[in-house]
Every structure is written in C-alpha cells, then in structure tokens.
Amino acid sequence: MDVTGLPPYDDANVFAKILRGEIPSRKVYEDEWALAFHDINPQAPVHVLVIPKGRYCSLADFSAGASDAEIAGFFRAVGHVARSLGLEAPGYRALANMGDHAGQEVGHFHVHIFGGRPLGRMIQSARG
Numbered sequence: 001m002d003v004t005g006l007p008p009y010d011d012a013n014v015f016a017k018i019l020r021g022e023i024p025s026r027k028v029y030e031d032e033w034a035l036a037f038h039d040i041n042p043q044a045p046v047h048v049l050v051i052p053k054g055r056y057c058s059l060a061d062f063s064a065g066a067s068d069a070e071i072a073g074f075f076r077a078v079g080h081v082a083r084s085l086g087l088e089a090p091g092y093r094a095l096a097n098m099g100d101h102a103g104q105e106v107g108h109f110h111v112h113i114f115g116g117r118p119l120g121r122m123i124q125s126a127r128g
C-alpha cells in the first residue's frame with residue numbers, strides 16, 4: 001500500500017496508453033513534464049486534460065512521490081495551457097477528481113480545464 005492507501009498505479013490505464021502513443025489524442029501542449037489533450041467527452045466548450053508524464057494515481061501520490069521539478073513543471077504546464085487557450089480573462093475551472101467519491105474514472109492523476117462558457121456553481125455544474 002502506498003501513501004494514498006489506493007491501489008498501485010496501473011500501466012494499462014487509458015492515459016498511460018496515450019502517453020505511450022498506443023492510442024491517439026488531440027494534443028494541446030506537451031513538454032518534459034506534462035501532456036495536455038482534449039477530453040474525448042467534453043463537458044464544456046473547452047475541456048482539456050493535463051496529465052503529468054510520471055506514473056501517479058492521485059494528487060496525494062503525485063505530491064508525495066514526484067520530484068520538485070516534476071511538480072513545478074506540471075503545475076506550470078496547467079497554467080500555461082489555460083493561458084494559451086485564452087481562458088485567463090473570461091475565466092475557467094481547474095478540477096481534479098480523486099477516488100470513488102469524486103468519480104475518478106482514469107487512474108492517472110490529471111487536471112481538467114473547463115471553459116468557454118459560464119460554468120455555474122462549483123459542485124453541481126462541474127460535471128454537467
């Protein structure tokens with residue numbers, strides 16, 4: 001059991017396959033630390049996922065296990081992607097689901113970026 005108390009990282013998850021190039025994605029941005037791509041089932045006019053390149057299941061896993069450079073690089077990429085999509089001025093939402101209560105579907109840590117319309121109140125509107 002790791003620090004999160006969650007099952008270990010599963011290399012068969014869909015984002016691991018995207019990182020390995022085994023399945024396609026509509027790429028928005030990539031650098032040494034992160035990959036950003038459009039969500040396959042968008043919940044807003046802009047719905048982009050930003051994932052770290054390392055094998056982390058959750059925020060707890062990432063924050064405890066990733067190096068300072070990985071953490072800085074990842075969160076810089078999240079901010080860069082939001083800015084580059086033109087979302088800074090109108091505003092947007094960044095959200096990460098962890099575990100069952102949040103409905104996390106893919107066991108590779110990721111931040112959703114939602115934008116392109118007023119998003120309503122936080123919990124009710126974030127996932128439609």
Ligand code: 5GP
Binds near residue numbers: 014038039107
């Ligand atoms: P979660 O519920 O884990 O926070 O979010 C997982 C997200 O991944 C969902 O919004 C879902 O639509 C998206 N997703 C699942 N499979 C794929 C895929 O194969 N490609 C892309 N681009 N997004 C995916």
